[in-house]
Amino acid sequence: MLMISNIRYQRFVQSPVRLLIIRNWHKKRVQVAWKKPEMGWTKLNFDGSCKETGQGSIGGVLRNHNAEFLFGYAESIGKTTSNIAELAALRRGIELVLENGWNDVWLEGDSKALVEIIAQRRLVKCAVAQGHISHINLMIPELNNCIVTHIYREGNRAADKFAQMGHKLKKPQIWRGNPPLEVLSIMHEDAEGKVFLRRRKA
Template sequence: MMLQISRLFFCKQIIPKPLGVQCRNLHKKSIDVTWEKPDIGWTKLNYDGSCKCKTGKSSIGGIFRNHNAEFLLGYAESIGNSNSMIAEFAALRRGLELVLENGWNDILLEGDSKSLVDIIARKKPVKCVEVQKHVTHINSMMPEIRNCILTHIYREGNRAANKFAQMGHNLKNPQIWRDIPRNEVLRCIVLQDARGKTFLRRR
């Protein structure tokens, strides 16, 4: 028996590394990710922040849709040098400002930063002063909304918000789009989301 174990160990050792990686990946579970419409009468905000690693230049973006998955409003802007975490909070903060400006009362907030959700929803403490400023503003605005729910979604389900955030890098001034997104790629993403396109995410 000991001989058999030794031989098995030896065989495992000589497996080429790329093959070993492929074998391990076969055992990883995959999940389906789909953007979902909010309930009737609700408005959904998907927000995102973007930061270019080499330069630190950051931007934000977000998109509002109704229960029919119809585009209501999109926003994007450059926020100068920052980091990805601050950009995420800035994107949510700007989105909440637009919620209050437009008088929406039942709001579902959705982003792909799990850390942000933990900090806001679970009151997780933060050390960064800039992040704390955003947290304070966000916490002051959310109670002004009649119903406000904050949730996390994987990046595959947050593509439209990510596209707006990417557009923000090229803007000199903050911009808002109403009724229809002006970017062809973005219109395609919105349509795919409305139709319930599913993406496979490997954990």
């Protein structure tokens, strides 16, 4: 088997297209799944969306330790950038968390750079972005306990769906108790622990 594998490799490298296939063989597959928070904790998944036109929207969803829907939110925020949209989504989510009295909160988004900025309390050059960051940093200490983590996009689908819905809204909207039909299937899959395989470089 090893000899056959070596022969095939030698043949493949003659073609740049096939060489790309070989490189894919050496990529690791990462298992991605939405995780429930611990009992007594509330989990906020948030996301921002920005179209090619520059129009942005935000969305997010809160669930408890049983993966039960608590509330979701979505809003169109006008002209912006994807980074600002991500920050605005997190900021709005924390505001709603505090308004509803949740104290032990897990914050999770699919922008790794944003999560690192918040977790490390870093400064950024963009004044608009720093305004959101400063506000977020003021709100987080109001929580008893707070975790901030990054999740790949496959594990953040519910928040992404809310953010996409935000593009179609004329005014901010909040759902309480029952999620909109558009996210029901995603919510069920998350609750069941559906796993997605994501490729990444070794």
